Amino acid sequence: xxxxxxxxARPEAVPTVRKxxxxxxxxxxxVASGVFSGLSHAALAVWALLVxxxxxxxxxxxxxxxxxxxxxxxxxxxxxxxxxxxRAWRDTNIGRYLLNSVFVVSLSTFFxxxxxxxxxxxxxxxxxxxxxxxxxxxxxxxxxxxxxALVPLFKVVQNLGVHNTYLGLILVYVAYSLPFTVFFLTAFxxxxxxxxxxxAFIDGAGHVRTFFQIMMPMARPGLVSITIFNVxxxxxxxxxxxxxxxxxxxxxxxxxxxxTISTTAGYRQDWxxxxxxxxxxxxxxxxxxxxxxxQIQSGLTAGAVK
Amino acid sequence: MRQGRYPFIIGFxxxxxxxxxxxxxxxxxQAFQIALTEWNGYKAPEYVGLENFRELFQxxxxxxxxxxxxxxxxxxxxxxxxxxxxxSFLLNVGGGAGKSGTMRGVKFSGFxxxxxxxxxxxxxxILGVLFQSVYRPTESGMINGLLAKVGIAPVQFLNxxxxxxxxxxxxxxxxxxxxxxxxxxxxMSAIPKDVFEAAAIxxxxxxxxxxxxxxxxxxxxxxxxxxxxxxxxxxxxxxxQILSVDQGGPDxxxxxxxxxxxxxxxxxxxxxxxxxxxxxxxxxxxxxxVLTLRVTRRxxxxx
Numbered sequence: 001x002x003x004x005x006x007x008x009a010r011p012e013a014v015p016t017v018r019k020x021x022x023x024x025x026x027x028x029x030x031v032a033s034g035v036f037s038g039l040s041h042a043a044l045a046v047w048a049l050l051v052x053x054x055x056x057x058x059x060x061x062x063x064x065x066x067x068x069x070x071x072x073x074x075x076x077x078x079x080x081x082x083x084x085x086x087r088a089w090r091d092t093n094i095g096r097y098l099l100n101s102v103f104v105v106s107l108s109t110f111f112x113x114x115x116x117x118x119x120x121x122x123x124x125x126x127x128x129x130x131x132x133x134x135x136x137x138x139x140x141x142x143x144x145x146x147x148x149a150l151v152p153l154f155k156v157v158q159n160l161g162v163h164n165t166y167l168g169l170i171l172v173y174v175a176y177s178l179p180f181t182v183f184f185l186t187a188f189x190x191x192x193x194x195x196x197x198x199x200a201f202i203d204g205a206g207h208v209r210t211f212f213q214i215m216m217p218m219a220r221p222g223l224v225s226i227t228i229f230n231v232x233x234x235x236x237x238x239x240x241x242x243x244x245x246x247x248x249x250x251x252x253x254x255x256x257x258x259x260t261i262s263t264t265a266g267y268r269q270d271w272x273x274x275x276x277x278x279x280x281x282x283x284x285x286x287x288x289x290x291x292x293x294x295q296i297q298s299g300l301t302a303g304a305v306k
Numbered sequence: 307m308r309q310g311r312y313p314f315i316i317g318f319x320x321x322x323x324x325x326x327x328x329x330x331x332x333x334x335x336q337a338f339q340i341a342l343t344e345w346n347g348y349k350a351p352e353y354v355g356l357e358n359f360r361e362l363f364q365x366x367x368x369x370x371x372x373x374x375x376x377x378x379x380x381x382x383x384x385x386x387x388x389x390x391x392x393x394s395f396l397l398n399v400g401g402g403a404g405k406s407g408t409m410r411g412v413k414f415s416g417f418x419x420x421x422x423x424x425x426x427x428x429x430x431x432i433l434g435v436l437f438q439s440v441y442r443p444t445e446s447g448m449i450n451g452l453l454a455k456v457g458i459a460p461v462q463f464l465n466x467x468x469x470x471x472x473x474x475x476x477x478x479x480x481x482x483x484x485x486x487x488x489x490x491x492x493x494m495s496a497i498p499k500d501v502f503e504a505a506a507i508x509x510x511x512x513x514x515x516x517x518x519x520x521x522x523x524x525x526x527x528x529x530x531x532x533x534x535x536x537x538x539x540x541x542x543x544x545x546x547q548i549l550s551v552d553q554g555g556p557d558x559x560x561x562x563x564x565x566x567x568x569x570x571x572x573x574x575x576x577x578x579x580x581x582x583x584x585x586x587x588x589x590x591x592x593x594x595x596v597l598t599l600r601v602t603r604r605x606x607x608x609x
Contacts, residue, residue, distance in 0.1 A: 036512065040396040040412050047393060048421045050480065054440050057448050061439065070444070073451025119322040122315050134319065141330050145540060145591050147564045148584035151340055151577045152333035155347070160328075175329035178322060207314040236429035238544040243572075255431035259548050262435040275439075281432050289427045293420050296427060301489050 055282065062088075062276035069271045084272035085280070091270075094277045096250065097257040098284070101235060104166060104253055108173035109230045113223060115174060116181030121211055123182070124189035125197075135186065141179030146239065154243055164248045172244055173234050181226055184302065188222035189215070228292075228299030235285075254281055341581040351578065358582035368583065370558045371566050374471055375540060378562075379594070381472075383535035385479045387528065390486030393422065395516055397487065398494045399502070419491065422484030430481070434548030437477050438464075441549075464551050467559035474549055474560055478538070486531050493527040494520060529602050533595055540591050543568065563587045 162168030345351035441463035543564035554561030570580035
């Protein structure tokens with residue numbers, strides 16, 4: 001993963017390189033290498049700017065006035081106004097939505113991990129009739145587009161009386177996170193040694209106790225990756241909240257709220273507040289990302305590198 | 307310790323299975339049934355056979371959406387994977403030949419990876435709102451403001467039906483590249499160094515290294531990436547709904563099947579018809595995944 005782990009230069013390799021039918025002599029090659037490396041940096045730096053500039057530009061816009069936002073895009077605010085941040089906090093209720101998101105995602109991720117690990121453990125470690133059926137039932141969920149289920153899901157949520165409730169949102173988040181969680185954790189539990197669990201059985205630990213006290217701690221690396229995966233996936237959900245908690249504005253989660261605020265900002269003519277609200281939605285995520293970037297990168301890519 | 311096995315198995319599976327059956331499997335199966343009916347959600351559904359599907363293919367918005375998926379399916383994975391491969395190659399071997407003839411990554415590659423990956427952790431909904439300002443059609447838009455400085459007339463990124471879809475795909479590429487850079491970098495660093503060394507000693511240049519060594523050894527990862535992006539190409543709901551003008555406009559030029567489904571359900575209460583679209587979407591996704599796995603299957607190279 002890193003370049004610093006490069007082994008030290010092996011002296012015996014040097015003559016071989018010189019003998020190699022490279023592009024004539026050492027010097028031009030070295031120059032070409034330098035040019036290549038310079039161009040590499042240029043290309044990489046351009047993309048880095050492409051990523052950073054729109055974000056910074058949005059943050060800066062939160063300090064502008066309405067007129068400045070609709071003036072030249074590339075001028076800094078004449079004076080840095082902080083009041084849009086206050087207005088965004090007060091009028092758009094952004095703090096409430098942030099808290100809602102934290103509340104919903106912590107519960108739904110917790111239960112996703114609990115139920116997902118329970119199902120995966122039983123599937124991976126116990127032989128019983130229907131084991132394969134249960135496994136494929138869970139895994140097949142990864143293949144279906146959510147939109148296929150949209151109509152019946154909406155009806156189920158209504159019929160159970162959990163439409164416009166946190167409970168409904170959490171249940172649906174958990175259910176739709178199970179396929180990947182079960183798939184990944186089943187594979188993970190299979191890789192763990194059986195000897196420790198057997199020793200626990202001999203010492204008289206029951207199945208449940210073995211699971212919680214022996215297997216869960218052993219599965220920690222896998223659990224951490226998938227927890228991160230689920231937290232980010234559920235935090236960023238947009239479709240599920242807009243169909244499950246559309247009406248009750250007090251229950252909205254962040255992405256859903258931001259999308260709506262952006263349309264009302266047009267009516268209210270308060271663009272700096274929208275930019276401030278947007279920044280407030282982005283900054284906490286940025287901070288957490290910078291702190292945990294290594295874990296987050298490996299958590300999100302966990303599904304693709306097996 | 308074999309007693310109590312079945313109660314334990316049932317006890318552990320009960321909640322997850324019930325939850326999953328009620329909210330996921332049940333709805334998926336019902337959708338196929340509802341697709342054969344006309345139903346507004348209140349009266350009893352009326353069985354109409356394949357009528358919905360017949361209507362679908364005369365529905366201009368729907369056929370437009372299908373065309374868009376085809377374009378997205380080609381351009382989104384292609385653009386994302388090519389850019390990501392290019393950058394991960396630069397990051398991992400772009401530092402040129404080391405003293406020992408091995409290829410080195412560029413300096414600060416850790417920093418670049420952190421930055422590139424960043425959009426991946428932001429919600430699509432939030433990016434949609436952000437890019438509304440970036441794409442604004444006057445000099446107050448981030449891009450048009452820059453174009454104005456060099457005397458180029460403002461581009462109607464989202465208002466011109468000819469380019470609106472591309473502007474939206476651009477955002478998704480922008481967001482996805484970093485994910486694949488990290489993925490490919492992990493894949494590249496898993497390739498043993500002696501493979502590169504051996505090739506370099508045999509006189510392979512940078513480009514030979516890339517096309518003859520790196521690419522074949524990354525094939526599995528590339529395949530996974532293609533499938534992920536392909537599946538993403540069949541979704542696109544949040545970004546189109548939030549970023550495009552008139553949700554899928556102008557003039558249906560950016561609409562996607564998911565958006566048509568949503569509209570049918572929540573604007574027209576045409577639930578049977580919406581489910582029929584869902585069924586088509588399902589078969590398209592399935593066909594794509596199976597085809598990709600078949601066509602790109604290659605012998606696995608173990609190392």
